[in-house]
Amino acid sequence: MMKRIISVLLCLALLTSVFVISVPASQPAVDGADIPVIHVCGSGALLVRINEEGKKETVYPLNIEGSYIEEKAKEFLPVFAKAFFTQEWEEFCDVLVDILVPVLEPMALDKNGEASDGSRADWTWDRKTLPNRKNKDGKYSATAYKFHYDWRLDPLVIADTLHKYIEDILYVTGEEKVALYGRCLGSNVVAAYMHKYDGEHVQEVIHYASSVYGTDSCSKAFTGELYLPADGIDRFMYDYDLGIEDYYAELIQSFITLLNKNYGLDIACWAVNNVFKDIYLDIIPEVLIKSYGTFPAYWSMVNPNDFDRAMETVFHGSDLTEYAGLIEKIEYYHENVQLKFEEISMQQAERGIEFSNIVKYGLQAAPLTKNSDELSDSIVTVKDASFGATTAKVTEKLSEDYLANATDKYISPDKQIDASTCFSPDTTWFVKNLEHYTFPNCINPLVSEIVNNKNYTVNSSEEFPQYMVYNPEAETISPMTADNMNTTEKWNVTFFEAIKKLFGALIEVIKTAFANA
Numbered sequence: 001m002m003k004r005i006i007s008v009l010l011c012l013a014l015l016t017s018v019f020v021i022s023v024p025a026s027q028p029a030v031d032g033a034d035i036p037v038i039h040v041c042g043s044g045a046l047l048v049r050i051n052e053e054g055k056k057e058t059v060y061p062l063n064i065e066g067s068y069i070e071e072k073a074k075e076f077l078p079v080f081a082k083a084f085f086t087q088e089w090e091e092f093c094d095v096l097v098d099i100l101v102p103v104l105e106p107m108a109l110d111k112n113g114e115a116s117d118g119s120r121a122d123w124t125w126d127r128k129t130l131p132n133r134k135n136k137d138g139k140y141s142a143t144a145y146k147f148h149y150d151w152r153l154d155p156l157v158i159a160d161t162l163h164k165y166i167e168d169i170l171y172v173t174g175e176e177k178v179a180l181y182g183r184c185l186g187s188n189v190v191a192a193y194m195h196k197y198d199g200e201h202v203q204e205v206i207h208y209a210s211s212v213y214g215t216d217s218c219s220k221a222f223t224g225e226l227y228l229p230a231d232g233i234d235r236f237m238y239d240y241d242l243g244i245e246d247y248y249a250e251l252i253q254s255f256i257t258l259l260n261k262n263y264g265l266d267i268a269c270w271a272v273n274n275v276f277k278d279i280y281l282d283i284i285p286e287v288l289i290k291s292y293g294t295f296p297a298y299w300s301m302v303n304p305n306d307f308d309r310a311m312e313t314v315f316h317g318s319d320l321t322e323y324a325g326l327i328e329k330i331e332y333y334h335e336n337v338q339l340k341f342e343e344i345s346m347q348q349a350e351r352g353i354e355f356s357n358i359v360k361y362g363l364q365a366a367p368l369t370k371n372s373d374e375l376s377d378s379i380v381t382v383k384d385a386s387f388g389a390t391t392a393k394v395t396e397k398l399s400e401d402y403l404a405n406a407t408d409k410y411i412s413p414d415k416q417i418d419a420s421t422c423f424s425p426d427t428t429w430f431v432k433n434l435e436h437y438t439f440p441n442c443i444n445p446l447v448s449e450i451v452n453n454k455n456y457t458v459n460s461s462e463e464f465p466q467y468m469v470y471n472p473e474a475e476t477i478s479p480m481t482a483d484n485m486n487t488t489e490k491w492n493v494t495f496f497e498a499i500k501k502l503f504g505a506l507i508e509v510i511k512t513a514f515a516n517a
Contacts, residue, residue: 029463031444032139033451035177035203036169039143040162042184042209043151043297047107049119059119060107072099089275093282104291109152112325113296123148127168134173142181142444142451145169151185154296154329155192155337162193166201177203179451183439184209184380188300188337195337195344199353204451205345208358208443209377209436212341213384214303216376220369222288222302222310224280228272230265232372235364235394238490239378239435247508254493254502261495285316299330300338303384307334342387342423356427356450358443359385360434361417362487364394375416379436386430387423392416395488412467414485419466426457431477433487434470442470442477 047060076095083092110116133144147165149158166178180202182190187210194205211218220226237253259265285293292298293314302310311330315323337344345355360377374381375391382391392398397415398406410420412430419425429446446464450456458466467480469487478484493501 029445029449029461031141031441031448032135032137033142033179033448034139035175035179035451036133036140036145036173037142037179037181037447037451038162038166038169039146040180040182040186040189041146041148042186045148045151046122047119047150047152048122049117056122062103062107064103068103075099087275089279090282093279096283097286100287101290104287107152108291109294109296109326111294111323113154113294113329114325115150115153119150121148121150125165125168127171130168130172132172132174139448140173142447143441147186149189151297152295155189155300155333156196156329158189158297159193159196162189163197163200170201177201179204179206179447181206181208181447182210184211184436185297185301187212188297191337191341191344192300192333194348194353195340199348199351202353204354204356205348206356206358206447206450208439209360209380210357210385210387211301211380212338213387214306215301215380215384216303216371216374217366217368217379218298218301219303219306219310221284222293222299222314223306224284224313225306225309225370226276226280226368227370228269229367229370229372230260230269232364232367233265233269234260235372235491236367238493239363245512247505247512250501251505251509254498254505257493257498258495258502261498281313281316284313285318288314289318294326296326296329296333300333302334304334304338345423354427354450354454354456355424356456357386357422357424357429358446359389359428359430360436361391361430362432363435377434377436382417382430386419386428389422389425389428389430390418390420395491410466412485413480413482414467417467426459428466429458429464430467432467432469432480432485433472434477438470438472440470440475440477442475446477 046058048056049059051057076099079092079095083089107119134140145165147162149161169178170176178201180190180193182188182205187207190205190207191212194202199205234256237256242249242252256265259268299310311327315327320327349355359382360380361375361382363376363378365372365374365376365381366378371381373393373395374383375394376382377385382389390398390402392415398411398418402418403411403415406418407420410425411418414432417430419428419430422428427450431443434440449461449464453460458464462479465479468477469480469484470477471484
């Protein structure tokens, strides 16, 4: 009898363990998609050209020698001082343009927005050597196939290269469909591809930190509406890693905070902003028309509301007929891709091509515009990256009146976002505390889940709800809760806390100086 009982118990244990293993929900999601995922990267790929000697030389990153900076600083400071005291800025503008243009001009495209000098992205592939990166389990990593490109060019031209890359991947893998996963500017390239090729070979489109609706800093640079906000600079000091010892960083942070609390920073910013609004047309057009203003891809990151003014500013004083080729590219993308993005996405959804979006937030926008207090990932505002979500300011919550009339299931636990107003709210995820230029691997399992499961939504898994929080130390994401949702304490420094911090940092500086004496 005892043997029979033990046998029954062992059988039950075996059956239970098999059952547990066979239930997908019990296992944490892993990085592995059923079809190839084409990771369309953002800007920043290495740019090169072949020089007259037949050698490869770097176009980007820019190589600015220290001697050049030192030489130009000596030239610039007296001119700035003179302009500051006389309030006559013409010579200052001329000198500033003369300093910036030689540094940036080597990257410029021609007046048609093309790389006629032979410069290109230092990345190629060959169908014959392109590997099949399917894992032993038959899955593909979300970053197995990265697509790099010349991030200056027209997104619709880049789309042609992307199309060839997709065809070659399908050839070597034997698959019939791919998923497109575009991050930042790569999202714009994906949008251009979907417009031009109508989603051929595409099963799923995933946007990540998208700049399709523009980035505020790029937009305002192109319109000349750059602006230094005192509070934004103060907050920025707590966001930015200065790359120095903690006590030096705290010294600078507390000094800026005290300066802001006493309105000294306001006065300094006011002075700069008032001058810049009078002289920007003497600087911005001269610099951009010989650098970033010739990049159709950067024009794709101009916010639709800023587009007309950006055109007027960048081409101010230029013969438009000379730039007809560039303007044609810029306007075509703006009118047929950016302004029709949601329409195109809905049409493709009707044909079975699924749409998803991953948005980062928890930081202020770069302190270069009046909108620095917008909820952002430091570069793209949540409103733009999510295609329309309603948000509070970066240090605030949605008002009680607003929340009383909102749909609770789309409100973030921290009460900063209402996803119901964005395009495709059921397939838009928000990750707090994740900066624009940080792309951790912990996002890959979410991408794989989206690709592997038809009609996957923010309600499909407890592991990946609509709102999550990124832990930079552990490099993990987890569902947002009352315990992890408040990540803005770093900005809430009072006057007396700043004084205490300042003196503490000064003591450390003095101790270090004596120790090294």
